[in-house]
Amino acid sequence: MILIGQYDSSFVRRVGIALTLYEIPFEHRPWSVFGDAGKIAELNPLTRVPTLVLDDGTVLVDSPSMIDHIDRMVPPQRRMLAADGGERTDGMRVMALATGLADKAVALFYEKVLHEQVSETWAGRCAGQIAGTLKVLEAERAARRGAFWFGDRIGHADVAVACALRHANDSHPGAIDWSIHPALAAHCEKLEAMPVLRAISQPFIPPA
Numbered sequence: 001m002i003l004i005g006q007y008d009s010s011f012v013r014r015v016g017i018a019l020t021l022y023e024i025p026f027e028h029r030p031w032s033v034f035g036d037a038g039k040i041a042e043l044n045p046l047t048r049v050p051t052l053v054l055d056d057g058t059v060l061v062d063s064p065s066m067i068d069h070i071d072r073m074v075p076p077q078r079r080m081l082a083a084d085g086g087e088r089t090d091g092m093r094v095m096a097l098a099t100g101l102a103d104k105a106v107a108l109f110y111e112k113v114l115h116e117q118v119s120e121t122w123a124g125r126c127a128g129q130i131a132g133t134l135k136v137l138e139a140e141r142a143a144r145r146g147a148f149w150f151g152d153r154i155g156h157a158d159v160a161v162a163c164a165l166r167h168a169n170d171s172h173p174g175a176i177d178w179s180i181h182p183a184l185a186a187h188c189e190k191l192e193a194m195p196v197l198r199a200i201s202q203p204f205i206p207p208a
Contacts, residue, residue, distance in 0.1 A: 005049025170204035
């Protein structure tokens with residue numbers, strides 16, 4: 001199995017973390033969608049990361065499909081998301097909020113860096129969506145007393161939130177006011193201290 005993409009992408013990183021926690025062997029190719037676009041396009045016509053090449057040659061092109069696939073490679077009791085019921089729905093909802101926030105952080109970065117004339121309307125909309133999502137996630141994490149989002153064991157929701165906020169914070173320094181998001185700050189600090197998150201990590205590299 002080959003995971004393609006750099007770990008400063010929250011989407012690549014969350015897949016790498018899940019594979020590592022599940023002890024599923026994989027090769028990591030830290031290709032960039034800018035510097036290595038041609039190589040990525042040969043495998044994924046969307047030319048984006050993460051791209052996951054399975055052992056049989058099948059190529060998955062989005063992180064939710066990858067998470068679903070690798071979840072089915074491990075016994076149900078080891079999976080980082082409930083198999084069914086309300087907890088599964090709630091976990092998927094939290095993951096969607098986190099990955100949506102990450103999407104907006106990427107869009108905002110590209111707007112500011114790749115366009116000579118920044119659309120203040122679009123930039124403001126993205127910033128507002130990020131702020132609104134942070135507010136919701138903060139309230140929800142503050143209301144949960146467990147060590148992790150859904151109890152005493154790390155799950156995909158925990159990883160998705162930590163990876164999204166790390167990327168948003170690194171790509172937009174100072175944009176997150178951690179003083180008004182103490183529950184999220186504590187959550188991210190705890191997860192980023194874990195050996196697996198320290199190992200599956202890299203500094204943010206702006207596109208050249």
